[in-house]
Amino acid sequence: MHFIRFLKVPTTTSKPSSNIITISTLITISTDLSEAFYNGNATLRATLRADSQSRQLLASKTVNWTPGLRNIPIQFTFTASKDTASDGIVCISATENRADDMRTLFAGPSESRILSAWSTPFNILQNGSKAEALVERKLQLSAGKMVRIWEETREDIARHIWPGGLAMTSYLSTLPTPPTGHLQSLTPLLQTRSINVLELGAGCGLAGIVLHTLLPSSKVTITDLPITTEITSKNLTSNSSENGDNNISYHPLDWAAPLPEWCASSTYDLILVADCTYNTASIPYLVGVLDELCRLSPGVVILLAHKVRHDSEEMFFEMVAEKGIVKKESVVFEMAGDRVDLYTMGR
Incomplete structure (x- = not known):
């Protein structure tokens, strides 16, 4: 599974008294933790559209990614007119093997999948204007439903989308x-x-937002460390109706601290945990929270998405078993080279 990311966000260059506009960006295609670059051939379609109701196409081009590349520059040049909208959006997507449709994400280990990227709107007519250091993913769900999830393009992995959340979403x-x-x-x-x-360790909030989109009558609480507050709140806003939605909310939750009153006083039916076991230093705290939640909510079902990154993560299953929390069922989700194990767990 690979992700298109902006290494340098789209930026406007223009000359005084000129209507010739250039938009430049630098992108890469890498794995979830950016530890490896895409090592295949891919044809990418890059478009610049007006951020208006018409979504006018201002410029487009096709570029080829080949094995061995680490990044590729993309540049648009167009002639602005008095009718050109001031704000625009850049989209980069693969022409084949796109990963945007969650219903088709399940694939063989040798099959490639590439997730498309949309920039934030930015002033395409003003010299020096640039998009924010964010990327939007538009994910197609069942029954014509879609979610829009923002993630950061910087190195902070707490605010990225990970394969565990995508596998859970696809399931x-x-x-x-x-x-x-x-x-x-x-x-x-x-x-x-x-x-x-x-949802525990939600990051961008993908799994919780998707579950609520598919089951809008459900009450979903998304949690993670305070560092994720801004990005998760943005995603809640992006996926809420015009009148807001009282059935989904975000709360910061530190596993190392006692459960806050809003959590300890609630009874849960389902707990979502996606890609939360990679940091073994945090596993004892995660196990402690799950133990307490299972005590407060007898019969609660835990849905865990687990991508094995190193053998030491097995300590999670050993520690929860000591608390009486065991695997009930499992399925293997093959996602274009990423194996994610989905488990239901409980007492």
Whole structure:
């Protein structure tokens, strides 16, 4: 699984008294932690559109990514007119094997998938104007539903989308016939009109937002460390209706601290945990939170998405087992070279 990222965000260059506008950006295609670059051939379509109701196409081009590349520059030049909208958006996507449709994300280990990238709107007519250091992912779900998830393009991995969240999203989007097979204990929960859901270590909030989009009557609380507050709040706003939504919310939650009253006084039906075991130093705190939540909510189902990155992560399963929290079911999600194991767990 690979992600298109902006190494240098789209930036406007123009000369005084000239209507010739140049937009430049530098992109890469890399894995979730940017530890490896895409090592195949890919044809990319780059477009510059007006950020207006018409979405006027101002410029487009095709560029080729080849094995061995680490980045590729993209430049648009167009002639502005008095009718040109001041704000624009740059989109970069692969012409084949796009990863934007969650219903088709399940793939063989040798099959490539590349997630498209949209920039923030920026003033394309003003010299020196640039997009923010964010990238938007537009993910197609089931029944014509879509979510828009912002993530950062910097190195802070807490505010990135990870394969575990994508695998969990894809599984939920392909119900009732997921290609992986069923996690049967989820079925009665997801057939209930209203359930109370808590997401731990949510990062950008992908899994919780998707579950709420698919089950809008459910109550979903998204949590992570305060460092994620800004990006998660932006994603809640991007996916809410014009009148807002009282059924989904964000709260900062530090696993090393006692459970706050809003959490300790609630009873949950489902807990989402996606890609939270990579940092072994935090595992004892995660286990402690899960232990307490299972005590407060007897019978709660834990849905865990786990991409194995190193053997030491096995300590998570050993430690939760000591607390009586065990694997109930599992399915393997093959996602274009990324294997993610999905588990239901509980006491």
